[in-house]
Amino acid sequence: MKGLRTSIIQEKKRTEFVIMEDYKFLFKVVLVGNAGVGKTCLVRRFTQGLFPPGQGATIGVDFMIKTVEVENEIVKLQIWDTAGQERFRSITQSYYRSAHALILVYDISCQPTFDCLPDWLREIEEYASNKVLRILVGNKIDREDREIPTHVGEDFAQRHGMYFLETSAKEAENVERLFMEIAAELMEQARCKELPRYEQNTTSLNGKTTSIGDAGICGCSRLS
Amino acid sequence: MNMVEDTPPKEENLMTVIDKLQEDDIAVNKHLDHILSKHCHVEAKLQSISKILPNIAIVRLEAEKFQNVIGHTNNLAEKVSAKVRQLDLARSRVCECQSRVNDILDLQLCSDGVATALRNEDYEQGAAHVHRFLLMDQQLLERTADNVSGDHTSVTSSLANLQQAANELRAVITHKFDEAVKSEDLASIERFFKVFPLLGMHNDGITKFCHYLCSKLQETAQKNLKAALDVRSTDKRSAVIFADTITMLFEGIARIIEVHQPIVETYYGPGKLLSCIGILQKECDKQIKKVISEFTKHRKIAKRVQLINEYLRKQGGTERVDPKDLDLVLSEITIMHIRAELYIKFLRRRIINDLEISTTDTQQRKDLLNDFEMIIKNSELACSMQELLGAYLAVEKYFMEESVNKAIGMDALDQDQQTSSMVDDAFFIVKKCIRRAISSGSIDGVCAVINMACGFLESDFTNQLRNRLRQGYPAGYLDLAQAYNALQTSIQHGRIQTSDTELARLMFLAYLNNTEVSIEYVETLNKSLSIDIDQAFQNMQTKEKGKIESCLAGMKNVALTLRTVVDYGLEQLRVSTVKPRITPWIDAFLAINHQINDDELLRYETDEPFVQSLVTNLEGFLQGFKNSLTEPNYNALIGILTAEVAARLEKVILKSTFNRNGGLILDKEIRSLASYLASATSWSVRDKFARLMQITTILSVEKIEELADYCEDSIAWRLTPAEVRKILTLRTDFRQEDIKRLKI
Ligand SMILES: Nc1nc2c(ncn2[C@@H]2O[C@H](COP(=O)(O)OP(=O)(O)O)[C@@H](O)[C@H]2O)c(=O)[nH]1
Ligand SMILES: [Mg+2]
Numbered sequence: 001m002k003g004l005r006t007s008i009i010q011e012k013k014r015t016e017f018v019i020m021e022d023y024k025f026l027f028k029v030v031l032v033g034n035a036g037v038g039k040t041c042l043v044r045r046f047t048q049g050l051f052p053p054g055q056g057a058t059i060g061v062d063f064m065i066k067t068v069e070v071e072n073e074i075v076k077l078q079i080w081d082t083a084g085q086e087r088f089r090s091i092t093q094s095y096y097r098s099a100h101a102l103i104l105v106y107d108i109s110c111q112p113t114f115d116c117l118p119d120w121l122r123e124i125e126e127y128a129s130n131k132v133l134r135i136l137v138g139n140k141i142d143r144e145d146r147e148i149p150t151h152v153g154e155d156f157a158q159r160h161g162m163y164f165l166e167t168s169a170k171e172a173e174n175v176e177r178l179f180m181e182i183a184a185e186l187m188e189q190a191r192c193k194e195l196p197r198y199e200q201n202t203t204s205l206n207g208k209t210t211s212i213g214d215a216g217i218c219g220c221s222r223l224s
Numbered sequence: 225m226n227m228v229e230d231t232p233p234k235e236e237n238l239m240t241v242i243d244k245l246q247e248d249d250i251a252v253n254k255h256l257d258h259i260l261s262k263h264c265h266v267e268a269k270l271q272s273i274s275k276i277l278p279n280i281a282i283v284r285l286e287a288e289k290f291q292n293v294i295g296h297t298n299n300l301a302e303k304v305s306a307k308v309r310q311l312d313l314a315r316s317r318v319c320e321c322q323s324r325v326n327d328i329l330d331l332q333l334c335s336d337g338v339a340t341a342l343r344n345e346d347y348e349q350g351a352a353h354v355h356r357f358l359l360m361d362q363q364l365l366e367r368t369a370d371n372v373s374g375d376h377t378s379v380t381s382s383l384a385n386l387q388q389a390a391n392e393l394r395a396v397i398t399h400k401f402d403e404a405v406k407s408e409d410l411a412s413i414e415r416f417f418k419v420f421p422l423l424g425m426h427n428d429g430i431t432k433f434c435h436y437l438c439s440k441l442q443e444t445a446q447k448n449l450k451a452a453l454d455v456r457s458t459d460k461r462s463a464v465i466f467a468d469t470i471t472m473l474f475e476g477i478a479r480i481i482e483v484h485q486p487i488v489e490t491y492y493g494p495g496k497l498l499s500c501i502g503i504l505q506k507e508c509d510k511q512i513k514k515v516i517s518e519f520t521k522h523r524k525i526a527k528r529v530q531l532i533n534e535y536l537r538k539q540g541g542t543e544r545v546d547p548k549d550l551d552l553v554l555s556e557i558t559i560m561h562i563r564a565e566l567y568i569k570f571l572r573r574r575i576i577n578d579l580e581i582s583t584t585d586t587q588q589r590k591d592l593l594n595d596f597e598m599i600i601k602n603s604e605l606a607c608s609m610q611e612l613l614g615a616y617l618a619v620e621k622y623f624m625e626e627s628v629n630k631a632i633g634m635d636a637l638d639q640d641q642q643t644s645s646m647v648d649d650a651f652f653i654v655k656k657c658i659r660r661a662i663s664s665g666s667i668d669g670v671c672a673v674i675n676m677a678c679g680f681l682e683s684d685f686t687n688q689l690r691n692r693l694r695q696g697y698p699a700g701y702l703d704l705a706q707a708y709n710a711l712q713t714s715i716q717h718g719r720i721q722t723s724d725t726e727l728a729r730l731m732f733l734a735y736l737n738n739t740e741v742s743i744e745y746v747e748t749l750n751k752s753l754s755i756d757i758d759q760a761f762q763n764m765q766t767k768e769k770g771k772i773e774s775c776l777a778g779m780k781n782v783a784l785t786l787r788t789v790v791d792y793g794l795e796q797l798r799v800s801t802v803k804p805r806i807t808p809w810i811d812a813f814l815a816i817n818h819q820i821n822d823d824e825l826l827r828y829e830t831d832e833p834f835v836q837s838l839v840t841n842l843e844g845f846l847q848g849f850k851n852s853l854t855e856p857n858y859n860a861l862i863g864i865l866t867a868e869v870a871a872r873l874e875k876v877i878l879k880s881t882f883n884r885n886g887g888l889i890l891d892k893e894i895r896s897l898a899s900y901l902a903s904a905t906s907w908s909v910r911d912k913f914a915r916l917m918q919i920t921t922i923l924s925v926e927k928i929e930e931l932a933d934y935c936e937d938s939i940a941w942r943l944t945p946a947e948v949r950k951i952l953t954l955r956t957d958f959r960q961e962d963i964k965r966l967k968i
Contacts (some may be wrong), residue, residue: 057599062767088610090616090617091669
């Protein structure tokens, strides 16, 4: 009797494990931007459904996982929340290379956070794969004291080939949408070309240069 | 009766009605008899009741009496308990009174005593009096004094006296303590430290004492730092002197806490450690800042990081830092880091113990522990360590990449080695760097270095391997033994004599091996790091485990990328060597006559000239690679060779014509070829020869009809029906119509 019970429990555990690992896609999403723009709040809102009161600044990097379903496929999002301060730069930079998507966040009520965007872009250029999906996010739209009009953010994003979205972690505005559309977009890319790998130029034997992992252009653009 | 009423009396049924009435009459009579028979019984009952009646009156009377008694008793009891209550109250009043009287008496005593004590400079005695006084309820005493008008003045004056004495004593003790600190009179410092809590000055006592401890800390720290700066570069501790200095600082604080916590706990009670640490940490921060600033200056950290960044951005050109020079400073930073981690762990453990004694409220405990974490999080120490870690990572990255590049630059190939020196060197360096990060005690640091290593291995390192292989394997006949000898003699004579082609071949094979071995190394590295990390970071939280796992998963991508490079190299080998070499050997088949008569057939029983010379050639070809390729690469080469041979053979067979004897001989020859190749490798070659075997089966049938049987046996055909027909046309002895007629 007891043996039977434990075997059932074990069975159950095993299936749970299987379910846990039963994802088809795993994507790494990295959030960057000045300290205080609301990166951690965005991640918490999405992964835990709450707006955390007065947590301290992030140290180094934080790491969360959320599994979502897109078009009946299970997608695991591995979300890396980075600290904005300069002294953590060496740590955070090391995560850029393997990121599938990079979310660059600024605070719509704080001009300096917007002014720093070119610096962040330089970092991204230097360390991230050039195929990485890049999204510009203007956070805190619930605030009355807006300093950056929507179209200014939009322009910037367009000029630098990034998707654009305005959010409020506080009011849960566009947060779910942000991550779900990233998941959908990455999934489509993955389907189109078996996942963007890092640059791998190989010379084929007849001397012509082909680029592995660059099979055709995906006309998928859900974020706009 | 009902019946009677129901049926109306009519002439016809009169008789039945009468019958019914008679029946009813009888029944009624019976009933009456029954009732009468009970009369007697009822009579008897009535009699006995009338007998009991007087008794009931008596019972009632008694009951009433009893009720009265109970009521009475109740009243009495209530009266008694009221009295008891009164008594109780009175007694407690008496007690209070007594204690008040005691207080008043003590007040007088204390008032006199404190004056005497102050005069005699007996501060402990004075403080004890004040302590006694502070325990009294002063307002109550004053009211008592008002009530007992006679004593009024004496009580109020005593109170005033004591209040004044207390203030005086507080001032004196503070002053005395400060003086003792100034004159470094340790005995007095401790003496007055114990007095503060008696005067209700817990916070002042702790603050003053801790500030005193801080001043001692500062003194020692400054001395240590100065000594560190004086240490000569020849001293064996000189390379880690700043780590030593920081260690001494942490140990100093730890010792202070260890020595003084019991005293604090005895005289101030438990739960005071948090405020002590709050003050001590401020001093620690100040000193850390100084040490780090000296460290940064003397080890030229900022300059080096800047040079490194410039070098990496411009890809060379500017002044370059030799990675060897960074090794020591990297180790020193990791020591500093792990010491800081240990120090914080020590503090946390102490705080938790102190909170466990001082409060039972779990929420309060949690809040206070959180206060501690905030002190640490916001400390200069934490910030400095984060900055140091940042610098460390930048330098470690450079060290790893440059050291590996240097190793690649000094690459050497030994005759008896399949790989060149760079691959062992590279993985030795990478492992060393990650292990150094592990020894720093910072999870984020370990993760970052793993990420850097994966990035470097997957891009720069893999590119180096790929670039070598891209140069290709020079075609043509190669005697590797000769090449090695040439290489060896040229090295011995200090000049390169061996032809460039031979060298290029050797290097190509070595790099193919390097790449293949790298895959193994990456997998081993992944496993061993996983174990090292589990050992170094016990009690990791799930989140931290997740971080590590996710970063280590990057190693799998490295292995995958390396695999594509191995495949690329093998493909080079196939195109440049395998294919051109085997083509003429197999094309010899075309020159042979496959229309064989029975006499000739006998000769072929013992002799297979085509396959024998092919096998000899293949053997010679493989022999050239056997010792120069790693086992997996060698097996892969045989795989490629087998596929190429099979494909080419198919081509030449399709260009030839056969009679049955020719087909039989071919079948035999293909079988011995397959078994030769199978014996050369542990892999199966059957699959690659499947089509060929089916072709020879077709070519060796006696009659076309046999093929129909084969089809019925439903063997897995690798040939399409069109191909089968085409092959049959190679048999000169089959007629076109028969072939067409065949159903497959
Ligand atoms: N009004 C408003 N405040 C926000 C929002 N998101 C974050 N904050 C606040 O901004 C501050 C910094 O947020 P945090 O997530 O720690 O920023 P991070 O440094 O980018 O991770 C916190 O005080 C948050 O309460 C938002 O959508 N609206
Ligand atoms: Mg944060």
